Each structure stands twice: as structure tokens, then as C-alpha cells.
Amino acid sequence: MNIELLEIRSFLANYHPFSLLSEKTLSDLPEKIEIRHFLRGSEIPDTGTLFDHLYLIRTGKVELNTADGELQARLGENDVFGYRSSHVGSRDKLKAFAMEDTLVYQLRAADINRICDQNAQLNSFFETSDEVQSRRQREARSLFSQSDHTQLSLMLTPVRELLRRNPVKVPVTATIQEAARVMNQKRVSSILIYHEPERREQKLIGIVTDRDLRNRVIAKGLGLNDRVSEIMTKSPATINSSDFAFKAQLQMARYNVHHMPVMANNRPAGMITTTDLTRQHTCSTVYIIGDIYKHTDIDRIKEVTAKIPELLVNLVASGATAMSVGQLITSITDAVTTRLLQLAEKKLGPAPVAYAWVAAGSQAREEQIAKTDQDNILVLADDYIPKEHSKYFSLLARHVCDGLNACGYTYCPGDMMATNYDWRQPLKVWKKNFNQWIDRPDPEALMLTSVFFDLRCIYGNRSLFQDLRDYVLSKIRGNRIFLAHMTRNALSHQPPLGFFRNFVLIKGGEHDHTFDVKLNGIVPIVDLVRVYALAQCSNAINTLDRIDLMENSKAISNDSAGDLHDALEFIGNLRIQHQASQVKAGKEMDNYVSPDSLSHSDRNLLKESFLVIRNMQSVMKYRYQR
Template sequence: MNKSGLLARAKQHRVFGALLPEQQTALTDRMECHVHPAGSEIARGDELREYLRWLLEGEVDLLDKDGDTVVSLRPGDCFGLRLGLGVGATSAVARAQAQTATVPAAFANELRDASAAMRYFLPPAHNGVPAAARDKSTVGLATGAPSAAGGGGDTAELNLMTSPVRALVKRAPITLPPETPIVEAARLMSEQRVSSVLITQDEKLWGVMTDRDLRNRVVAAGLDIQQPVSAIATQAPMTIDMAKPAFDALLLMARHNIHHVPVLDGERVAGMITATDLTERQSTSAVHLASEIYKKTSVEGLQTAAAKIGRLQQSLASAEASAYSTGHIVTAMTDAITVRLLQLGEEKLGKAPIPYVWVAAGSQARSEQTAKSDQDNCMVLDDSYDEARHGEYFKALSQFVCDGLDACGYVYCPGDMMAMTDTWRQPRRKWAEYFSRWTGSPDPKSLMLTCVFFDLRAIHGDAALLDGLRREVLDQTKGNSIFLAYMVGNAMQHQPPLGMFKGISTIRSGEHKGTIDLKHTGVVPVVDLARVYALAGGHEAVNTTDRLTSAAAGGAITEERSRDLRDALEFLAYTRIQHQARQIASGDKPDNYLNPDEVSNFERSQLKDAFHVVQSLQNVLGQRYQAGRF
């Protein structure tokens, strides 16, 4: 690639695009392009430190000392310097033919020291801590989420985002057949100093037995220890694939209050990871908080646990975890509180008389919550629901849960879009009627309700009641140009805060004068765009980032524009989380209103760029569907 082409690419890059023009020119003038055949080694050991490498085309894997892939890179990603060393990467190999642009580390370090953009995204060679500690720094891939290295905070959550589950597996699986006597299994666990064993049959996972099973199901119950382990083991346990991010394992443990997760390589049993494995990564605050939540026996106890969620967000912000991972972790805590309230409600009122599913809407459904969130929820009841026989039970249960959420800091929805409202606690057939009416008659209220209740996720109960319902809605909206045109028009009501001359425009009067609303004029416009793409393409993803990825895969938007929107969303949401963390640290209630003077010139420039990206895509979508509305 020639220098002019390289410079043009640099101007569009997430990191290099934030450099001054003269810095971009100096950088690309020093860069050399290289082509690497598929399977060839690009760099190994100290060579990874000697250059900053920018992947232009193809695919590259960072490998550990055993030759296992720990991070897979795509075009636009950077590696080299200290990037990737935190997860044990010792070499870089071209998975497919790749093209890279390299610049010597010395020059990259000089440019980083002279540029806020480079300092923000790339880790320094040192940060005043011992070398042994520095080698545990995070991966810091320069693709959007800021690196925590040099930030002085805990980098654990970023390590989880980039480390695969296989990096947590420390030993070969310890397995036993189902017919093994309990006493032999206990003896093996003692000898091997493990808290669980995997039960396998015909070389496939059958179940798992833990030390908790021995205490609760054997000792406490007085069970004969000569009984087979099949009598006490958990059958068909939740599992995770070894190639998945370790972050997924954290979420699995936090959401389901489990501490042992079998690891699979396809169908082969590869090992076991525990909460202790995550503890060693300093990343179990979410797992332990979720466990604490499930142990609470009253709403008052849940209030105490919920008060810690703000500090959890603070910790994630200090570690400079991405907004994507922070949203998932914080939302997992809301899920846990909701489930525990439902369990306490059923203990109080008795078992539900018919199947139901408690459904989260809005930001909880999208796994995009922060410490400042209200509640949006509903209930889908089985079609056997009879108001006379079942109405009072579900009214009492939903009231108990919504009141409990409010007590825990999730304030009542201002529009009463909650399961405690009779309208939003209905049998499945009624919900099908709702969606059919809203998509068939797109008046302003119908559009608003579609926005709220299209973003749904099952939290507790019979999830099958929701599964088919979402598919039916997507079948009604895909290709429905008139409805989509009205949805676009509705989405255009949330405009980024840009003035006539494309500068940031702050609120002019009132309580929040001089600030920008990072939620309603920052994050929400991207959420609205992604929702339209999902409705138009029939995509079942709920999370906004995942919807934008699906939209690109389906051809509704180019990969470049999808990436621009994802990066804009990440930066806006990240800025919002950091703003709230500063407020929590100061003892203030978190909100969404940022005074632009609170951030650096570089961050203000990034905010403006993000707003421009969103406004540009709003215009494109508006033009695409304008004719369908008339």
C-alpha cells in the first residue's frame, strides 16, 4: 500500500484518526507495509515489543507459549509494543494472508508521549510499578475500548474480555463414571484437592458433583456414602466452550449463582473453572455480589446488596472496562435482584398457579444498564390464564417485585410500563394482539410502545412463552416499509446535541443548563437506529452493539458504518459511565448530564465526532425510508 493510501486509512482509524494531521503524516511516513502468507509467523518474543503493528488486511492470531490462540485480531486492530502480553501472548501468526503496517517502538513511544490520543488508547512501556506487576497489564487492543494499562486501576475486567476460557483451565479434567460410589468420589476430590468432579458417560459430560453436594445432599441428609454419585450430582449442568471469552464465564456465574462451570472443547470435556479461578484475576466482585444477592431473605437485605452496585460500577470505571462489558455486568446484578424478588414473592404467596415469564424491557433487556436506571418490565402469562382464578395472585406477585425493585433503587417507570400495571401483565395471546395492533397502526403511542416492548429479555420463568412471540413480531416488521418509515421518524426525535455550525450544543436553560444529556441525546439515538435495523432485517439480537453487528452481516448497513456506530456508542456510553463514577465517588447521585468543561479537549473532540457519526447515519436512514411514509 502506498503512503497516500496508508494516510487515508489512518485518517479513518479509531486511534490514528484522532491524531493531528501532521502527526498522522509523520506516523505513516515511518510505517512500512508487509505481506504475511497464511500460517506464517509475524513476530515472536521480544520482537512483539520492537514494533507497533497495524493490521490492514487479513486475520492474525496472538498465540501463547503452548501455541494456543489467546486473541484473534481483525483489520484495524493494533498489536506489538506491550499489547497482548497481559494474556500470555508470545507470538503473532497470520491465520489468513495478512498485510500489516509497522512503525518502530521508539517512534511509536515518542508519538504516544506527544499525543493525548495515543496515550489514551495505547499502554505506556512503564507506569512506575515493578516489572513483575507491569507484565500483568491488560491486552489493550486499540479498537475502541480504552486500555487500562497506566490508568492506575484494576485491569481485571478487560483481561476477562480478551482472555479465552481456556486460559483459566489449569489442569486436565478430573472425571468419574455415574456409578462411582460417593465415598470414592469424595476420596478422589480430597487427594486431588479439588472442589468438584465431572461425571462423564461414553466420553460425554453427564453431570457435575461439588463439595456443596457432599455437604447438603449426603452429610446433611444422612445419605449412604456407598450410593452412586449419580444420586447427588447435578445432571446436564450449564457449560461454556473453551474458546469463549472468560467474561462470558463471569456472566454465567453471576446470572445463575453458580461457582463451578464445566469447560467443553466441542463435545469433549476439557476441564472445569471455578469462582476461585476468577478470583485470581481479581474479577469476582460481580460473582460474589450476585451470590450475596441470592442469599438475602428479605427486601431490606436486597437493599443492602443493591447499594453495592454503584461501587461495582465505580470499580469497573476505575479499571477502564468497556461500556459493553460494564453494561452486561451491572445488568447481571439487576437480573439477580429481580430473580431473588420473584423467589421471595413465591415463598410468600405460594407457587404460581400457571406458567409465566417475567420479562425485562428497555436497558435491562439490552444489558446496557448503569447505576442510574429505572425499571421497565412486564409479565407474559400462559394462555390458560383466567382472571377470576389467577388474577389476584399475579397482581400481588408483580406488585411485590416492582415495589422491591423501587426499594432497591430501580425507581418506578414514569410511564407505568411495569408488570404491576394490569395492561402489561397479560396472557401470551394478548401480547400477540398488542404487537399486531402496534405494527399495523403506527400512531405515535404505538411507536413508543414498540420501542419499549420490542426490547425484551426473559429473566425468570418459562422463557418459551417469549421466544415465539418475538419471532412473530419480526415477521410482521421485516419489509414493512410504512411501519419502518414511521419508526425512523420516531427515532429522529432524539437528535445529537450539535449546533448550527456542528459544535456541541448544551442545554440552554433549567436545572441542567450548560450540560449535555448523554443518555437521551447520546446513547438513545444509537439505540433507536439499531432497533430499526433489527426490525427491518428480522434480527433477534437485543443488545444494541449486537444488533449493529447483525445489521452489517445482513447487508442493511456497511461494515464500516456499523463499526463507526459501534465505536460511537462505546465512547458515548463509556463517557457516561465515567461521569457517573465520578459522581458516585463524590457522594453525589449519578445522572446523565455532563458539563463538557469537565472533560479534556481530546474527549470533547471525540464526543463531537461521535455525535457527527450518529447524525450522519440518522440522515441516511431517514432518506432511505422517507418515501415509504407518504
């Protein structure tokens, strides 16, 4: 082998994914490579199509454009393009141009096909996005039986798809006999009770079940002509039609009910029952989650949370998105938190004043992927008297936070928990705190407000939390100076991408040659859309809901909203797939991903996602920091 071929072999031996090849294949490969020089401005290739060969940039820079000249990517040294590429745009219309004098290694598609057929890792690297999805579906089918798939599908099925009929209802003025007659005619075991206002909207005010007819009518000897309002359950718990079925089951287990009204746009859309769920062969894991509310000791609750890594693996294999996984795992955290609060109240007695237990961060946004550290606060009623009531709420917070830590939700490193006296305060004190943070947005205040703008009430008096949230939103309405500071803070997290689309990676240490997919991929989007939501004074907390808000309010174009949505989903899915693979390998879950572990398709899609984030950050900076 001559010196030039030896140099090519040495380069390939240190270049992923060719470093995965056997010694023989690696030695034979240089003879199949053609060295090509392209002058600045020339098109690549000069004959044939871009996808007839694989191109590896040795020196120089390349631009990929659509047929109408729209820039798709800028590539630099060691980047590959051409063969089985997955850049945005139609494959047959994508064109490449040398931005400066460029040297490339050119390998025929037929030759790389033969090598891929013999090397699964190399073939995986060059898989297209469609091929990746097809492979994952095959893996899921081989991993689970058909019944397992049916069970897991319930977690990913919207409640509206389980509705079998239109709402069965009677007005509040109806008699018990009239309600029973309608239930008999419609062959249902429950009926909705609505208020009859003069306008068209029919407000749900109660529900009556066949059990109510037995226990509240026959057993108590009520007359059939008595009003149905005498026996109805007032203000019943409800579920939104867009929520997943697993959430309905968790709610029904929590409130120990067998019927739950389904709402769409604040109007009754139907009724879901435990029979509807069992008919779908509900996942056994969800039944176990329901058992959380039956357990009275922390060890039994720990048994549930110990199953979260296994649940993550199953969901990823079944094709669940990061959004649905986040909602399910957050529901587990909510259930554990609620049960711990119930047990604390049982041990300590009723609270001396009203309170709201509020979660912050990813739990508030319903975006938890795995067990993480806890962030929570207590909002107390203004009749709170420190000398008389402080001990009760100190013990309450300690019971819950210690319990969460025992279940794997570790203590917050920054002590942002209700066990910290500063984070359990009366409503008036919280309002005063937000006044200071918003009026004097120094770095610490911006850090706090960034966390505290992602809040959700988990348990207790929700009106306390809503009062605080309404007050804060009114405080920032039209406050462009504060938004400018929030924007600067949001721009502190950047996607790890250099000018020529090269990944900027961690160097040295435990996580050498990786990037933090959460800190540098997901957090920039979360921070970005939070600023837009605050600018709209919106109550939206979930990141996808905030993106929808940006689109509906015309803050960004439909195309930009779609790109941002896709970027969040792709990066989120990459994260859960990485963590699921770690669980299967018996490793601790983390967020550090190496580009070498990704296929060529996924690397390109990840770069496109990072470019979307970078572009949206530029738009935000221009809009709110002028």
C-alpha cells in the same frame, strides 16, 4: 495595552478554556497572539505545518481534509484546531483550508506549551487521546493497590481465559466406574456427560462431580457398573466462553453450584470451578452480589444496591469499558429481581399458572450504567383465568416492583410495570397487542414497540417469552411499512451537532450549556441498530451484538460497523466517566455533560462520533423510508 489587545483579552476571558487562566497570564497572552487573515480557498498555514501553532477561528469557516481530499471536519467561529489536535487522519497529512474569508488568532506551539505547563486545567483540555488514556491509567494505579487491580480484573476477564484444559467428558453410555476412572486420571473434580448421536456434534446432557460420587453412589450403595446417567445432574446451568468471569460467579452463586460447564458455539469448551475464580482473587463486591440470593429481607438487599455508585467509580478508574460496566451492573439488577421473585413465591406460594417475568429497556439490553427506573412486564400462560388468578399475580408484581423501588430502581414514570394490569397479560393477549401495534403504528404504538422490542426474560417460564418473541418477529418479517414508521421514530433523536460542528446545547435552566449524553448520544445509536435488527428478524438485544449483526449480514460495511462501535464505546465511556466524577464529588448522577469539562481531544472525538451517528441515520432513512 492598546484597544486591539484589550479586545483579544476580553474575548479570551469569556472563551473556554482560556477563561481558566490567571489574570496575569490572561493579560500577557494577547501579545503572543498573531492575527491572521486567510482568503477563501487558501491553505492554513501558508508556511510550516498545521501543528506548529494553535489556531482559534474568530470569524469565518474552515475545512480539515486528509492529503487525498477526504473531508474530516468543518469548523466555525470559536473552534480551535492545529496544536495537539486529534481529528481523524494522520497528523502530518491533515490540511486546513479557509471556506470563506477567515480571521484566526494564531499562537505558537512553544508559547501554549509553556502556559500548559503552568496550568493543569488548560493542559488537560489540550491532551491528546493517548495522553488522556495514559493519565487515567496512572490515576487508576495510584487509586488501587495491586491486589485491588487483580480483583477488579476478574470482572473484565472472559471466561475462556480461565480455562486450563480441554473438556473432560464421557458418553452417557459410560458406567460410573469408567467416569470415576477418567476423573482420577485427569485429576479433575467433575466431568461432562454427552450424548452420542450419529453425527459429529456432541450434545451436553449432564455433569457429574466428586460430590455426586459420594452422595449418589457410595451413600446410596449404587453399583460401579450402573450407568453414569443414573447419578448425573441433567441439563446443568452453563456459561458462554465470551461472558465475563463475574457473570460466571453470579450464576454459580445463584444456582449454588461449584462447577459450571463452559460453552462455545453450543459445544462444551471446558469447565470452570469456584477454585478457578478464587485463584484469581475475586472482587469482594462480586461475593456480596452472590449474597443477594441468601438474603430474605429487603434491607439486606438494599445494602448491596447501595454500593453501585462506589462500584461504578472503581470500575471506571480500573479502565473498564461502558460495555463491561453495563453487563456487571445489569447482573446486579437481574439478581435483585430474581431474588425478589423467589421471596414473593415463598410468601404467596407456587404460581397458579406458568409465567415469565420480562425486563425491558436498558436492563434487557444489559446496558444499565446506574440504578434507573424499572420497566417490566409479565407474560402469563394462556390457561390464566382472571377471576381465579388475578389476585396472585397482582400481589407478586407489587412485591417485586415495591422491592425494586426500595432498592433504588424507581417506579416507571409511564407506569410500564407489571403492577399495571395492562402489562401482565396471557400470551394470547400479548400477541393480539403486538398485532395492533404493528398493523396500526401510530405514535403511541411506536413508543410501545420500541420499548417492547428490547425484552429479556429474567425469571420463570422462558418458553412463554420465546413463543411471544418468535411470533412478533414473524409478524414484522418483510413488513417494510412498519420498518419505515420505526425508522421515522428512530430519527426523532438527533446528535446535538450543528452544521459547522458546533455543539447544540441546552439553554437556561438547571442544565444550562450542557447536552444529554444519553438522550442525544446513546439513544440515537440504540434506536438505529434496533431498526436494522428488526429488518433482519434477529433475536439480538444488546446494542453491540446488533452492530455485529449489521456487519456480518453486510447490511453496512465493515468500516461503518467499526465506526459505529467506536462511537458507542466513546460516548458510553464519556458517560460513565462523567457519572463517576459526580459520585466522587458527592453529587447525584445524571447524563448532562458540558463541553467545557472535556479536553480538546475529547471534544473533537465526540464531534466525530456525532458525525458517525448522523451519517448512519441518513443511510437508514434512505434504506427504510423510500
